[in-house]
Every structure is written in structure tokens, then in C-alpha cells.
Amino acid sequence: MLLTNQFTIPVPPEAAWILLTDVERVAACMPGATLTYLEGDTFKGIIKIKVGPINAVFQGQAQLTKDDLNKTAIILVSGEDTKGQGFAKGTITAKIVPAVVGSMVTFETNVMITGRMASFGRSSMTDISDQLFAQFVSCVKRDLLGG
Amino acid sequence: MTMTQGKNSIIGQSILRREDAEILTGEAVYVDDMIVDGSLWMAVTRSHVARARIVSIDIDQALASSGVIAVYTGKDLQDLWQIPMFTGWSTAGQKSPAHYPLAIDEVNYVGEGVAVVVAKTRTQAIDATHLVWVDYDYLPPVVDLEDALTDREVIHTELGTNRSYTWKLQPHEDAVQAAFDSAEEVVHCRYIQQRLIPNSIEPRGVVAVPERRGAYTLYSSTQIPHILRLLLALTLGIKETKLRVVAPNVGGAFGSKLNIYPEEVLALALARKHRKPVRWREMRSENAMATTHGRGEIQTISLAATSEGKITAVKASTLADMGAYLRLLTPAIPVFGGFLFSGVYDIPLYSFECTSVFTNKTPTDAYRGAGRPEASYAIERAIDTLAYKIGLDPAEIRRRNYIPPFTDGHLIASTLTYDSGNYEPALDKALNLVGYTELRAEQKARRKRASTKHLGIGISSYIEICGLAPSGWMSGFGAVIGGWESSRVQVQPTGVVEVITGTAPHGQGHETSWAQIAADKLNVPLDSVEVLHSDTSISPHGLDTYGSRSLAVGGTAVALSCDKILAKIALLEAWAGHPLTLAEAAFMAYDAHNLPPGMEPNLSAETSYNPPNFTYPFGTHICVVEIDEETGAIEILRYVAVDDVGNKVNPMIVDGQIQGGIVQGLAQALFEEACYDQDGNLLNGTFAEYLLPYASEMLSFELDHTVTPSPTNPLGAKGAGEAGTIGAAQAAINAVVDALRPFGVEDIRMPAHPERVWKAIQEGKIYAAD
Numbered sequence: 001m002l003l004t005n006q007f008t009i010p011v012p013p014e015a016a017w018i019l020l021t022d023v024e025r026v027a028a029c030m031p032g033a034t035l036t037y038l039e040g041d042t043f044k045g046i047i048k049i050k051v052g053p054i055n056a057v058f059q060g061q062a063q064l065t066k067d068d069l070n071k072t073a074i075i076l077v078s079g080e081d082t083k084g085q086g087f088a089k090g091t092i093t094a095k096i097v098p099a100v101v102g103s104m105v106t107f108e109t110n111v112m113i114t115g116r117m118a119s120f121g122r123s124s125m126t127d128i129s130d131q132l133f134a135q136f137v138s139c140v141k142r143d144l145l146g147g
Numbered sequence: 148m149t150m151t152q153g154k155n156s157i158i159g160q161s162i163l164r165r166e167d168a169e170i171l172t173g174e175a176v177y178v179d180d181m182i183v184d185g186s187l188w189m190a191v192t193r194s195h196v197a198r199a200r201i202v203s204i205d206i207d208q209a210l211a212s213s214g215v216i217a218v219y220t221g222k223d224l225q226d227l228w229q230i231p232m233f234t235g236w237s238t239a240g241q242k243s244p245a246h247y248p249l250a251i252d253e254v255n256y257v258g259e260g261v262a263v264v265v266a267k268t269r270t271q272a273i274d275a276t277h278l279v280w281v282d283y284d285y286l287p288p289v290v291d292l293e294d295a296l297t298d299r300e301v302i303h304t305e306l307g308t309n310r311s312y313t314w315k316l317q318p319h320e321d322a323v324q325a326a327f328d329s330a331e332e333v334v335h336c337r338y339i340q341q342r343l344i345p346n347s348i349e350p351r352g353v354v355a356v357p358e359r360r361g362a363y364t365l366y367s368s369t370q371i372p373h374i375l376r377l378l379l380a381l382t383l384g385i386k387e388t389k390l391r392v393v394a395p396n397v398g399g400a401f402g403s404k405l406n407i408y409p410e411e412v413l414a415l416a417l418a419r420k421h422r423k424p425v426r427w428r429e430m431r432s433e434n435a436m437a438t439t440h441g442r443g444e445i446q447t448i449s450l451a452a453t454s455e456g457k458i459t460a461v462k463a464s465t466l467a468d469m470g471a472y473l474r475l476l477t478p479a480i481p482v483f484g485g486f487l488f489s490g491v492y493d494i495p496l497y498s499f500e501c502t503s504v505f506t507n508k509t510p511t512d513a514y515r516g517a518g519r520p521e522a523s524y525a526i527e528r529a530i531d532t533l534a535y536k537i538g539l540d541p542a543e544i545r546r547r548n549y550i551p552p553f554t555d556g557h558l559i560a561s562t563l564t565y566d567s568g569n570y571e572p573a574l575d576k577a578l579n580l581v582g583y584t585e586l587r588a589e590q591k592a593r594r595k596r597a598s599t600k601h602l603g604i605g606i607s608s609y610i611e612i613c614g615l616a617p618s619g620w621m622s623g624f625g626a627v628i629g630g631w632e633s634s635r636v637q638v639q640p641t642g643v644v645e646v647i648t649g650t651a652p653h654g655q656g657h658e659t660s661w662a663q664i665a666a667d668k669l670n671v672p673l674d675s676v677e678v679l680h681s682d683t684s685i686s687p688h689g690l691d692t693y694g695s696r697s698l699a700v701g702g703t704a705v706a707l708s709c710d711k712i713l714a715k716i717a718l719l720e721a722w723a724g725h726p727l728t729l730a731e732a733a734f735m736a737y738d739a740h741n742l743p744p745g746m747e748p749n750l751s752a753e754t755s756y757n758p759p760n761f762t763y764p765f766g767t768h769i770c771v772v773e774i775d776e777e778t779g780a781i782e783i784l785r786y787v788a789v790d791d792v793g794n795k796v797n798p799m800i801v802d803g804q805i806q807g808g809i810v811q812g813l814a815q816a817l818f819e820e821a822c823y824d825q826d827g828n829l830l831n832g833t834f835a836e837y838l839l840p841y842a843s844e845m846l847s848f849e850l851d852h853t854v855t856p857s858p859t860n861p862l863g864a865k866g867a868g869e870a871g872t873i874g875a876a877q878a879a880i881n882a883v884v885d886a887l888r889p890f891g892v893e894d895i896r897m898p899a900h901p902e903r904v905w906k907a908i909q910e911g912k913i914y915a916a917d
Binding site: 001083084085086087089112113114115116118119120122 | 195196197257277278280285432824826827828829830831832833
């Protein structure tokens, strides 16, 4: 499934790029996420989320490829629920461009979701991803204003 | 040799079913009720992806799980299979990928089994299935039918194509083309037969028990115990003489238990391996993805006609969704319906073509009607479309096209010989019952005053082919089995009668009905007749129950065995020099003190009856709906069904079958659809989102009948099991479209749920405003 989310932050693209490619800080802003391994551009973690009737604990890994010039990052992600209720694999493309004030950050997620989560949680998935994203954004903004 | 139906005859009486008391009080034993000491339980790990290569399977965590005895993958067990999972039908040139009880190198649908767990309890087995970790190499799934046809992505690379076969029934193609070229009126229609999930009240279940001396008994919730025995013997290399298959009470099937399933093979194989009984019961979510699905077709149909509405030619095609693999009858279903696109009409020119493709979804197979509802839907919707185009009333256009009445054979353009038919009286009865003229007047009045509650009337004059089957016909299609049915009737020395039948009832009331037939023939009280079935050790020969065959073929076999017994009694009476009661004749044959020369002892007879033709029930259903323009909600105000099933043994049982069938047809029209996303996930495999209609959502149907006996068999019976389903869906959709004509609506997709209806109305309003 395809998910698109975007937000603006009141800093120029260069600063936004540095902030958002700091994996540890970004992970700290992901609701329910814990980073368990980080080595260069490869990282592993655990995300706890509730999708529809499914309480999932996703174990996943990601591979980050950065294009500093165009401020575009491609993240290959894959993960599975520890109880086998869901599996996800896909690509997140993050892009930062100048906005009228500050920067516009766009995330395009193309992910294949299978398992019971796909069957039972499909209808709530877009809403949940929007919700999680909103929490992520407010955390990032707080971080920015604070730090 | 016709059935007696004198005024004291119990044939034609609505005798209460002897099957029902134990079912209603909970005493009936279904597979899961069985108590089998020392059983192990089996559960299956299923693929969560629609298409992938299996890289590796890690069973360590599952093995270490509490209560687990063993875990096996497809690779572990592959040497046990003598043949791949069996397909009992071969359309010329059909391509079929080999598949096995568990996937070995690749999976091709969500729900395909990849590993099996054996544990001490069912819960332990199920829990461990989630601890089997499969490393999948994901492949892009093919989900859409028309996309599958392009072979853009080929699922089974060894076949080189997604197309399993193309089958043509085109006896006079040039003439058909000429008819269309010169026709005064032509309609072209396209319909979608959505995928359906059969939902028997009893899910599937198996108990496999090792017996003494290398024998096994398999108890299964199946509609084909005899056929299953043969197929399991072939698949596992067990001698047929060492395998007994029993279907205990079976809680509905509708074609979804007309198969050899992986779980049946696995349970038997594991019972053999572990030397202990092995059991399995399906979860409802497994039923949704691992039991076969129904329908799944895109159809086109074109009619050529005169300006008076007389149809001169029909040309139809089907693109059928096989799913990932061919199960027992998967490829047969669309072919079977391929003969019926002219319906009850006198159409001299016929053309049909079917292409069946593989997709990464659950395999399809028989589901109540199996090919015939699809055909009936197409012709009945198309004729309504033609009627509207030329301004004819839908009842009138049907009248102008019906085949005139016939009692003993009528050859139709698609090469079938219908047995007997008299179509107009059923229409007349239905129109009368529903008050057609008044309804049309009411509809006109509502439209005149711009009521927002739109009335719609839908007619469906259906026919179906059943009473499977004349065995010779079956061979023409590479069907592995014939279509005969078998019975044994034995009169015990005390004068009670045992009827042993080869049919396998799973809700149809054969015990009651066959007892009526035998009691009537042999002139004994009903309760002195016992009917035995569904156990290969008790019923030696049979081809089981499906395709509305049991009464026409199995009931006839019972009647013929009774006739043989009557003949033997006549000889005994002649020898004794005086009449004998049944008990006297039986005892005389039993003690054999004084039998006519050359006569064998015992009063029993066997028959294997090979029917000379199919049978063709028919009828007219009329559905009346009211649609709320503002919400799109549909209310069925009335549903009238006039069915002709030939002679009836038990009218109450017939009515029950019709009612159940109508509900399933209406369910397809208004409620049900199995939805997949582009990744091949089944999105609505639970009752929260797959809408089975409740009894409270269904109105009471008004049933009536005409009786046109079938010349095919001595009972004159046509069969009734699927007729309701075959007539209903298009009656409802014809009514919905009829209601929405003022908005320019010509068609609506099934299921016609309120959102679809409302959208069609809105679109119609936009066009009208232009």
C-alpha cells in the first residue's frame, strides 16, 4: 500500500536534512520504537503498535541510502511481528525541499503488508499511520525548538 | 415402472425428517464431537504471502513449544506423496501445476500450508504454528483476472503462461456471426461473478485413526466419502481395502467439501507415521482462505434479436479465476455452465468460449450451482437488457422466446437434450402470485409523483442441469469418474428393511426420502425402513452427493433395487402358491428350506444405475424491491418462487432446499464478496467484514410449484438442491436495475450494497442534469 505524509518545519533545508538523517534522534521520535542496533547506515529496532484488533511487536531492520545533494533519503525496511501476525516490507522515500517558510518534508511509503494485520487491520492502517506520523512530527518540532 | 402416487402413497407427502431430532437436540455427532482416546492434534502453518519462494523454514522454536511432538515441512513429507493433489477433470490441453499437501519450494496463495505441527492438544498445535519461521523470497503476486490473462507476470513458470485452458463450444460459429451481422437488435453485456466464500455452519474437520492389521479409518466432514477413499488410496499408496472413510453428521457443504483436501491427506499420513489417531479442525479464518472459494468470473454475453424481441443467436464468453492451483473440480465449473447460456429460450444459434487463468488467490471450485448460476445470471440479465432496449415488458419478452412445452426430450443448440419443460405456466403462476399488473401500476404511480422510494420488479426464468450424470458424457470431458449411483436393499428375516445408498447427504434429508421411496415400493410402514450411508464399509459403492444428483440418480437406484425385490417376492409367491407378507417372503428366502430351483437365498438386491441423461429443473422467480433514493438501501418487499423439480418425494424437503438456495443467491446479489488487495491479501475473511445475511434480514419467500415429470428416470424427479441459488441472484439484480431505470442505470455490480446503489443514483442524476 502507498502512504504519503508531509509536514513543514521552520528551518532551512540544510538544517532539516541534518536533523532528519540523525537516525538516533529520529528513532527517539517514533512512537513505540526502540533502536537496538545501529552501524553506519544499517539499523535494527522494535516497534510496538496496535493495528485494528492486532497488538503487534515488530522486529525490523532498515537500510538507509542518502543523497545529500538532493536531500533525498531512501530507506529499505522490512520487519515481522514476533507472534507472526504481520509482515511488512517496503521502501520509504524522504525528501526535503524549500517551503515558503522553512522546509517541506515529504515521506512516501510503499510497503507490502501481509499476514493477519493486512487482513484485519487494513481499514485502519491509513488512519493509524496518519496518527503515528502526527506524533512523530510534533516530537520532531519539539526537539527542534528545544534543541 | 413409475412410482406409485396414489392417494395413500407416502410419496409426495411432507413427512417430518427423521434426521432432525438429534441435530436439534445437540446429540448428532459431527467430526469434532467424536471422542477418540489417545489422539494427537494437527495444525497447519499457513503462508501469509500470496506468492514467494520458500528459502528456508526454521522449526526449532515450534518444536520446543509446549506439548509439541513433531513439526514437518513440505520438504520433510514430499516422499510420502505418490501423486500430486488430484484434479478429476481434464479439459483438452489443460495446463495444471503440480501441487502437494504442503508447499515445497514456493507458495502461491495466502493460506497455503507450509508446515504441519503435531501436538498433544489442539491449542498447543495452533500456538506452535505461529512459531514456525519461514524465510520467504517475495515475488510479485498476480491478483487481477485480466492482468493474469496478459501473462505480464507468469505465476507457474513451468507452464509458461497463466492460462490453464481455453474451451470452446461453438457448433456453428459462422452462422452465429452472420446472425449478429444481420440482426435488427443487438445487446452486448458484461458481468462480474464475484468470488464467494462458502460458509458451512460446520467447519471442516478430520480424524484419522490407525486400525489393526495396517488398516485406517478416516472420519471427515466431507460430501464425498467414496471418492475420497479412492483418491486418498492413490495419494498415499494405501490399498483401498485397508482404508475406510466415514462422513459422520456433516453440517452443510454446498460444494466446499467436494474435494480431497491437504488436511485429509496430512492427517492420514501422520496417523500412519505416528501410529496414533490424528485430528484436525478448521478455524473459521482458515475456512476463509484454505477451503475453496466459489464463482470468480468475468462474463460477456451478446444477444442478436429481431425487432419483436425474438432472440436469434447468443454468444457468450467467460474469463474464469482458477486461483493458485486446480483442485478436484476447479476447471470443470465454468465449463459445466457453458452449455446453459441460452437458458429456457428457443435460441437456434449458440457460441460459448471459456478461458481459465491462474491467480495468486485461494483455488476456486464447486459452490452451490457450480457454473449454472453464472450462466443463468448472464442470460437473464441480458434478456432484461434487450427488453428494455426495444421497449418490451420483461415478462412478455420471455414469453416470446420460451421453448414450447415438451415432455420427452428437446435438443438445444448447445448440444444438450433437455428432458422435459413447460416454462410459461411457471411464469404465469409467479406473475399471478406476485400481482404483477398491480405492481407495475404502483411503480408507474410512484414515478409519476416522484417518490423517493423506488419500486423494482425483477424476473428470472432459470433452468439448470443436474442429476449428474450420464457416465458416457463425463468421459468426453476427461472426468475421471462416471455418474452412476448405487443402492443395496435388504429385507431382514423379521421383515425390516435396510436401504444402503451410495449418496452422502449433508443436510438434504436422504434418510427420510429414501425411506419414503422404499416404504412406498415395498408397502411397509416408514419406520421399518432404515437408511444407511456415508461409510465405505457399509455402503460398498457410491459416487456421493453434489450437483443435485442424489434423488434423480440415487433415489432411482433405491427404487430399482426395490423393484428387483418385488420381482423376487412375486416368484416366491408363485412358488408358495399364495400371497406372502414381506416378512414371510424374507424369512422364506432366509431359511431357504424351499426355494424355487435356481433362486439364491436372502431377499436383497443391488443396483448400480447409470442415468441416460441429466435432468433439468426450471422455474420463474420474481423479486420485488424498494430502494431508498437517499440512502441506497434496498429492501426486498416480496420474493416469489415457482419451481418445477419434477415429481417430489417430500415437498417439505424440496421447499427447504429452495429456501436455502434462494438465500445464497440473494446473498451473492446483495451481501457477499471475497475482497483481495493488490498484494493478494484476503481482506474480509471474518464475519465482521464478510457479510452473510442473517435470518432476520431475510423475508419469508412465497413458494409454489409446477410439476413436469422428468422422463430421464422412473421417479420422474429432476432434483432441487441448487435450483434456488440458480434462480435468485439475477431476480434481485433485475429488480434493482428495474427500480433505478429512471436514473439511466443499466447494470449494477454484485453485491449491490447501499453504497454502490447510491453512487449509481448520483451518477444518473449528474447525467440527467446535462
